[in-house]
Amino acid sequence: MNQATLSDEELMIRVREDDFDQLVPLFDRYQKPMFNFFLRLTSDTDASEDLVQNLFIRIMKYRSSYRSEHKFRTWIYQMGRNLFYDHYRKEVKTREGFMNVDKVNFEPFSAHEEYEVIEGREQKLRMAMNQLSDDKRELLVMSKFQGMKYEEIAKVTDMTVSNVKVKVHRAINSLREIYFQTSEL
Amino acid sequence: MKCKECQELMVGYAQEELNAQEKEQYEIHLQNCNDCQSKLRETKELLNIIDLSSAVEPSSALRSEFMDSLNIEKSRIGAQKVREVNFSKNFYRIAAAVALLIIGYSAGTLISHGGDTDTNELSELKKEVQSMKQMVMMSMLRDESASERIQAVNYVEGFDEPSEEVIETLLRTLNEDESPNVRRAAINALEKFAYDEHVRLMLIRSFEFQTDPVVQITLIDLMVDLEEKRAAKKFQQLIDQEDIEKIVKNQAEIGLQFLI
Numbered sequence: 240m241n242q243a244t245l246s247d248e249e250l251m252i253r254v255r256e257d258d259f260d261q262l263v264p265l266f267d268r269y270q271k272p273m274f275n276f277f278l279r280l281t282s283d284t285d286a287s288e289d290l291v292q293n294l295f296i297r298i299m300k301y302r303s304s305y306r307s308e309h310k311f312r313t314w315i316y317q318m319g320r321n322l323f324y325d326h327y328r329k330e331v332k333t334r335e336g337f338m339n340v341d342k343v344n345f346e347p348f349s350a351h352e353e354y355e356v357i358e359g360r361e362q363k364l365r366m367a368m369n370q371l372s373d374d375k376r377e378l379l380v381m382s383k384f385q386g387m388k389y390e391e392i393a394k395v396t397d398m399t400v401s402n403v404k405v406k407v408h409r410a411i412n413s414l415r416e417i418y419f420q421t422s423e424l
Numbered sequence: 425m426k427c428k429e430c431q432e433l434m435v436g437y438a439q440e441e442l443n444a445q446e447k448e449q450y451e452i453h454l455q456n457c458n459d460c461q462s463k464l465r466e467t468k469e470l471l472n473i474i475d476l477s478s479a480v481e482p483s484s485a486l487r488s489e490f491m492d493s494l495n496i497e498k499s500r501i502g503a504q505k506v507r508e509v510n511f512s513k514n515f516y517r518i519a520a521a522v523a524l525l526i527i528g529y530s531a532g533t534l535i536s537h538g539g540d541t542d543t544n545e546l547s548e549l550k551k552e553v554q555s556m557k558q559m560v561m562m563s564m565l566r567d568e569s570a571s572e573r574i575q576a577v578n579y580v581e582g583f584d585e586p587s588e589e590v591i592e593t594l595l596r597t598l599n600e601d602e603s604p605n606v607r608r609a610a611i612n613a614l615e616k617f618a619y620d621e622h623v624r625l626m627l628i629r630s631f632e633f634q635t636d637p638v639v640q641i642t643l644i645d646l647m648v649d650l651e652e653k654r655a656a657k658k659f660q661q662l663i664d665q666e667d668i669e670k671i672v673k674n675q676a677e678i679g680l681q682f683l684i
Contacts, residue, residue, distance in 0.1 A: 259498045266490050274482040288486050293674050295490055299497045300645075300678075325681050364473060383474045408435040415463070415470050 247311035255302045265311070266295060272385060273319055279380040280323055282365055294322055316381070316395045327373075367418040375410035382407045427453075430460050438467045493671045496638055500608075521560070522553050557582060558590055565593060570603035577609040581616070591617060595626050604636035611642050618650055631658040637669040644672070648679045656683045 245253075245261075247268065253261040270291055277287035297318055305314060368376055381387045381395070382403075389407070393400045433450045436442045442450065454460055529549055557579060564576030577597060580586060591614075598610040617623045627646065634640050640662065647655035659676040662668050 257501050259494055259501065262494060263491075266487070270482055270486060270490070271479060274486070275479045278480060284480075288482055289674070291482065291486060292489055292493070293678060296493055296497075296671075296674055296678065299494070360473060361477060364477060383471075384477070384479075404436075404441075408432070411435045411467065411470070412431065415466050418470055418473075419466050 248307060248309075251302075251305050251311045251314075252307050254298070255305050255307075257302075259299070262295070262299065265298075269315060273315065276316075276319060276380060276385055277323060279368065279384050280377065282369060286326070290319070290322055290326060293326075294319055297322060310391075310394075313391060313394045316385075316387075320377070320395065363418070367414055370417050371410065371413055375406070375413055378403065378407050379410040379414060383411070427457060427460055430454070430457070431463070434460070434464055434467055438464060438471055489670065493674075496641065496671060499638060500642065521556065525549075525553060525556065554583065554585075558587060561590065562593060565597065570606050573597070573601065573603070573606045574609045577606060577613050580613040586617070591620075591623060595623070595630075598627075598630055599633035604639045607634070607636070607639045608642050611639070611646055615646055615649075618646070624650070624652065628652065628655050628658060631655075631662070637672045640668070640672045641675045644675050644679045648682050651683070653683050656680060659683065 245264070247265060250261045250265050254265070273294060274287050274291050277290040278284065281287055281290075294315070298315070301318075305311075368379070371379065378392065378396075381392045382389070387395075389400050389403045392398075392407075393403045396403065398406075430450055430453045433442060433446055437447065437450050454464065526549070529552075561576045561579040564572055564579070567573055567576070577594065580590065580594060583590065594610050594614055598607055598614065601607050601610070611627070614623055614627060618627065627643070631640070631643060634643060644655075644659065644662075647659075659680045662676040663673050663680070
């Protein structure tokens with residue numbers, strides 16, 4: 240059986256039945272999106288890699304709780320969110336000012352653009368994101384950076400679709416205010 | 425329509441999510457409102473910037489660490505399965521021994537009493553079977569091969585009320601056996617007797633004697649399953665101690681969240 244042709248759900252069902260090798264293709268599919276999910280939330284490369292690592296340990300440990308009628312992607316985001324909150328609850332006391340952002344090396348997306356221009360814009364975006372409230376940042380990350388549909392976010396966060404939509408719009412509005420305010424300073 | 429109402433539609437408009445009626449309303453207002461026009465321009469620019477922002481590759485170390493933890497988990501599951509198979513095999517061995525014993529005993533009583541075996545003698549017989557099983561276990565624990573010793577440890581599953589001697593032997597095996605696999609089997613066997621406060625305390629203390637990551641993780645998992653809050657301190661020590669494998673630290677951190 241070719242692993243590449245199996246869906247996420249088919250793979251996870253096999254993992255649930257203790258076939259751990261099937262978790263490897265799932266890891267390969269999800270390590271990058273989940274790493275970036277955590278990175279957008281924490282702005283911390285090391286912490287984000289640790290979170291991905293812990294996420295997959297949790298998946299192994301709680302494999303039996305996976306229900307085959309659920310989309311794997313929804314399930315992994317639910318686990319990822321819970322993990323992040325656990326981590327965040329511990330960190331929140333020690334967390335310093337919002338401007339303390341890691342230097343992250345984003346890949347250049349266009350050969351025509353100067354690296355400094357990209358780096359400057361990314362830095363500014365991250366700083367603006369860090370000033371958003373936690374729930375706004377999270378919704379924004381899922382909707383705009385992780386490319387999740389409102390319906391999917393609603394499932395992950397246990398909100399109604401219309402509520403998600405309104406909140407994502409508000410988050411974008413807040414980010415706009417912060418982003419263009421800082422450019423005037 | 426007022427600016428405030430329009431702002432509610434702005435992001436939807438920029439993302440082309442509005443229905444025809446909302447869109448028309450918004451555009452009528454937009455024509456006459458400079459403020460909303462500039463805000464819309466900003467919104468579109470921001471959305472464009474977000475689109476241009478690219479994802480970052482995690483380091484290659486992440487994958488190799490994942491493969492390590494996967495292999496540890498696999499070996500744990502593998503050991504459990506082997507345990508189940510071995511148990512059934514050994515069950516027949518013990519059953520054969522017990523059958524022999526019963527035949528011998530019955531023959532003996534037949535000769536001496538001419539037939540009837542009363543309840544007293546039956547319980548006597550049970551005791552003897554039990555002590556025989558214990559003897560088999562103790563002698564197998566002295567075997568050189570680790571797999572023999574694992575089987576010995578697994579015999580305990582068949583004991584209803586193991587003697588203090590058996591429990592102490594298991595605890596000694598847990599902390600002193602040279603094979604991490606035998607130690608792990610001892611943890612699994614002791615789990616059944618964790619209602620006993622002495623066993624529980626010894627299990628908590630056992631963290632001090634373990635250096636193998638798989639054994640450490642098995643012990644962590646057991647503490648979490650038992651909801652043994654007194655182990656939290658041991659978890660913290662694993663997290664703080666320098667020479668502990670990262671995967672163990674990770675597991676301890678996860679476990680800590682459940683215990684606190």
